[in-house]
Amino acid sequence: MAQQHAPESEETGIDLAPMLDFVMNLLIFFIITTSFIKEAGVQVDRGLSVTAVHKDSGNILIAIRQNGEIWMDRKQVDMREVRPIIERFHIERPEDTVVVVADKAAPVGTLAQVMDQVKSAGIKDVAIGAQNPAGG
Numbered sequence: 001m002a003q004q005h006a007p008e009s010e011e012t013g014i015d016l017a018p019m020l021d022f023v024m025n026l027l028i029f030f031i032i033t034t035s036f037i038k039e040a041g042v043q044v045d046r047g048l049s050v051t052a053v054h055k056d057s058g059n060i061l062i063a064i065r066q067n068g069e070i071w072m073d074r075k076q077v078d079m080r081e082v083r084p085i086i087e088r089f090h091i092e093r094p095e096d097t098v099v100v101v102a103d104k105a106a107p108v109g110t111l112a113q114v115m116d117q118v119k120s121a122g123i124k125d126v127a128i129g130a131q132n133p134a135g136g
Helices: 017-033 079-092 106-122
Strands: 062-063 070-072 076-077 098-102 126-129
Touching: 062 079, 062 106, 070 079, 076 079, 079 106, 098 106, 106 126
Parallel strands: 062 098, 098 126
Antiparallel strands: 062 070, 070 076
16 A cells, blocks of 8 residues: 655735735835924923914924023033034025023013024024913
């Protein structure tokens, strides 16, 4: 009696390569379309303004504290560093806008100098952050 050997069958399984390609494409899509916000990193007591309007844009935040400290990207910076940092951010994302949030007791001269540095870095849309007493 001859023994019959069943032909060796190939192991079957799920091919994960297309799924991994799809997940990688989704990841790249979400990274590209995400709007990254450069936060200031500190809380300030904003001044009140009845005419303040809520603005959704403003990807780069600069905070000026009561004692004149300038904060960008969660670290304290010197006035001389503001322009190079803004220029770097502007090269990375040219459509970004800047919001300068100054404490209501912050020196006005510091606010003016920061705004000059931002404008000289090539940013056209600069706003000053204020708080609307009506809840804005």
